[in-house]
Amino acid sequence: xxxxISSLGLKPIVPLNVFWILTEELNxxxxxxxxxxxxxxxxxLHWLPKIFNKMRAIKIEAYRVEEDFDSMTNTVRVxxxxxxxxxxxxxxxxxxxxxxxxxxxxxxAIDKADAIVYLMLNEPMYSGTFYPYIPxxxxxxxxxxGSLSGG
Amino acid sequence: xxxxxxxxxSLIPLINYVTENKFNLDILVPGSYTLMHIDxxxxxxxxxxxxxSEYNLRLLSSLDSVYRSKKLRLAIADMLMLSGCLPPQxxxxxxxxxxxxxxxxxxxxxxxxxxxxxxxxxFSQYVxxxxxxxxxxxxxxISRQVEAEIGSNLLSEVRRVxxxxxxxxILKEPEIKTFLxxxxxxxxxxxxxxxxxxxxxLGLLEQQKKLIKIYRSSESATSRLEPDxxxxxxxxxxxxxxxxxxxxxxxxxxxxxxxQILKCNALKLIPQANFPYRIEGVSLTNISELIYVVTMILxxxxxxxxxxxxxxxxxxxxxxxxxxxxxRLLLRYPKFGILSKYIRKVLxxxxxxxxxxxxxxxVGSN
Numbered sequence: 001x002x003x004x005i006s007s008l009g010l011k012p013i014v015p016l017n018v019f020w021i022l023t024e025e026l027n028x029x030x031x032x033x034x035x036x037x038x039x040x041x042x043x044x045l046h047w048l049p050k051i052f053n054k055m056r057a058i059k060i061e062a063y064r065v066e067e068d069f070d071s072m073t074n075t076v077r078v079x080x081x082x083x084x085x086x087x088x089x090x091x092x093x094x095x096x097x098x099x100x101x102x103x104x105x106x107x108x109a110i111d112k113a114d115a116i117v118y119l120m121l122n123e124p125m126y127s128g129t130f131y132p133y134i135p136x137x138x139x140x141x142x143x144x145x146g147s148l149s150g151g
Numbered sequence: 152x153x154x155x156x157x158x159x160x161s162l163i164p165l166i167n168y169v170t171e172n173k174f175n176l177d178i179l180v181p182g183s184y185t186l187m188h189i190d191x192x193x194x195x196x197x198x199x200x201x202x203x204s205e206y207n208l209r210l211l212s213s214l215d216s217v218y219r220s221k222k223l224r225l226a227i228a229d230m231l232m233l234s235g236c237l238p239p240q241x242x243x244x245x246x247x248x249x250x251x252x253x254x255x256x257x258x259x260x261x262x263x264x265x266x267x268x269x270x271x272x273x274f275s276q277y278v279x280x281x282x283x284x285x286x287x288x289x290x291x292x293i294s295r296q297v298e299a300e301i302g303s304n305l306l307s308e309v310r311r312v313x314x315x316x317x318x319x320x321i322l323k324e325p326e327i328k329t330f331l332x333x334x335x336x337x338x339x340x341x342x343x344x345x346x347x348x349x350x351x352x353l354g355l356l357e358q359q360k361k362l363i364k365i366y367r368s369s370e371s372a373t374s375r376l377e378p379d380x381x382x383x384x385x386x387x388x389x390x391x392x393x394x395x396x397x398x399x400x401x402x403x404x405x406x407x408x409x410x411q412i413l414k415c416n417a418l419k420l421i422p423q424a425n426f427p428y429r430i431e432g433v434s435l436t437n438i439s440e441l442i443y444v445v446t447m448i449l450x451x452x453x454x455x456x457x458x459x460x461x462x463x464x465x466x467x468x469x470x471x472x473x474x475x476x477x478x479r480l481l482l483r484y485p486k487f488g489i490l491s492k493y494i495r496k497v498l499x500x501x502x503x504x505x506x507x508x509x510x511x512x513x514v515g516s517n
Contacts, residue, residue: 013507020503024496047510054503130507132164132500135435 002030003088005079005113007097007105008037008062012044014096016051017131018119021141022091023056026148032088034079035062036072036105038098065101072104080112091148095119106144115146154483155494161501162439162480168493169456170438232422234441236433241420248398248418249281249289261290261363261395263386265379266300267402268420269349278400279352282361290395291356292386294365296378304346365389379406380413387415446480459488 004022006015015035022028033052037045042064049060063079065072083090092109094102095118109116121127122138131139157165231237248260268278282289356362365385383399383406390397399410399417410417446452446463454461462483484490 016503020500024499051503051506051510054506055499130500130504132167132496133504134167136167136170 001088002028002091002114003032003034003083003086004030004091004093005034005036005076005083005105005109006093007095007101008035008041008044008048009097009101010041011096011128012048013128013130014119015093016048016055017134018093018095018117018141019052020055020131021119022117022148026141028091028148030056030058030091032059032061032083034083035060036076036079036097036101037062037064038067038101039064040067041097067098067100069100069104072101073108076104076108080108084112089114091115091117093117093119094144110145113146115148116144117148118142118144152483153486153491153494154481155498156479156481157494157497158479158501159443160504161497162443163435164500165482165493165497166439166442167435168496169454169461169490170435228422230441230444233444235437236441237423239420239422241418245278245400245418245420246281249278249285251287258394258396259288259290261292261386261390261393261397263292263294263383263390263397263399263415264297265382265399265401265403265406266297267406268400269297269301269352270304270346279356282356283359289361290393291353291362292365292389292397293353293362294382294385296381296385298364300378301346301349363389377409379403380409382406383409383413383415383417387413443480456490459485459490461490 002022004015004019006018008015015033019030019033023030035045035048042062045062052058052060063075065075080090080092090109090113092105092113092115094106094109094116096102097105106116118141120140120142121134126134126138228237232239262278262282282291353362386399387397389395397415399406399415400420401407401410401417402420404419407417407419442452442454442463446465451465452463454463464481464483482494484494
């Protein structure tokens with residue numbers, strides 16, 4: 001059982017794409033998605049869970065953090081620790097959101113998470129596109145640390 | 152075999168999945184032989200027209216004189232153009248005019264459409280979507296002659312089968328629907344399909360009040376005139392009466408010459424008949440469009456994906472015209488195979504995308 005922890009920015013399609021790859025392409029058993037967001041990019045939270053659930057019935061949690069590195073780090077630490085204590089394998093996605101948020105996520109996940117992933121896209125014109133509609137040769141999920149096997 | 156309906160846009164993820172391991176596309180004319188063999192990958196389209204070889208030509212021409220080499224070549228050029236793999240010559244100039252990049256003449260624009268523009272689907276693929284979106288005052292002029300020519304293409308099919316009255320002067324939707332019921336997926340001729348599409352598109356323009364049909368008594372009085380001349384002259388007269396800036400849009404030399412004789416602006420759009428062996432820079436969307444266009448023209452195609460075969464059928468099964476308008480396609484594929492797995496993903500992706508489209512934020516994020 002996996003939990004996906006993802007930073008949510010102004011492009012909500014990003015965590016959706018990562019979730020699609022993990023569940024549909026890699027057949028990972030993701031049971032829960034945790035979104036870390038700033039107030040600025042939280043507006044999509046009222047509809048995003050519906051879309052996740054269109055793909056697969058899962059539990060979704062969201063945490064709003066202030067744009068302050070320490071506050072972000074603390075929240076991320078609590079979230080990762082809780083997921084681990086609940087017995088999940090943790091995959092952290094650092095593609096979307098503010099840079100500082102991604103750094104905070106990466107920083108905390110580096111020793112704890114089972115995998116850290118980043119969705120690379122070689123053509124900016126596809127940046128708002130849903131994954132199955134992006135040509136496969138221009139996008140790739142990179143596993144920065146750990147591995148996505150098992151669970 | 153399993154079957155599913157997909158929307159036209161879902162061809163994009165479908166092709167995206169099946170091209171992972173490359174695939175072959177055989178385009179079959181119903182009841183005939185393979186006409187075209189295409190090897191695809193996601194970076195380029197490699198087009199090999201096997202049956203233009205002497206042997207195959209002989210074989211084809213003995214069966215159906217329609218598919219002689221020149222026609223076949225033009226049909227392929229047409230498909231490449233319609234799918235955006237190869238743009239028609241002259242399209243840039245037309246788009247500039249539609250988008251008002253030329254500001255030297257601020258009169259309302261009127262496009263006089265020759266029948267062949269509507270029939271070669273350039274209109275559908277390149278002009279019609281732009282016209283629907285264009286905000287300036289724009290008038291599409293259709294002469295009685297053009298309307299009659301469109302109708303006669305449908306009628307010729309109907310006459311061959313003999314299931315509809317012979318005297319349909321102006322075909323409206325119920326007649327088209329009945330006509331399609333006669334054929335279903337069995338595919339009317341290419342011309343008849345295009346005629347039906349043209350009538351549908353002109354109907355949409357009429358709803359937007361952009362269409363002007365020219366019915367003037369003077370036209371019948373001068374009907375001894377050569378048809379192309381009649382088309383241009385009737386549009387010219389109407390444009391002059393309304394101070395429209397006229398542009399005659401055609402695909403043939405003859406109408407173009409008629410326009411020049413009558414001192415009208417004219418633009419000739421033609422497919423690139425001498426298409427190159429290898430076309431670079433073709434996108435996934437182009438490939439999907441190509442497959443869609445070919446399916447809609449021929450009614451039925453087959454894709455060989457590894458050991459499996461995917462049949463794509465233009466979805467109009469005589470039950471509802473709505474399905475066809477929405478661009479739905481019927482897929483048939485083996486149960487429990489790799490294709491079945493891909494198509495399940497495609498259907499899921501389609502439902503997610505539909506939900507995303509409903510949400511404004513998604514639009515904003517684009």
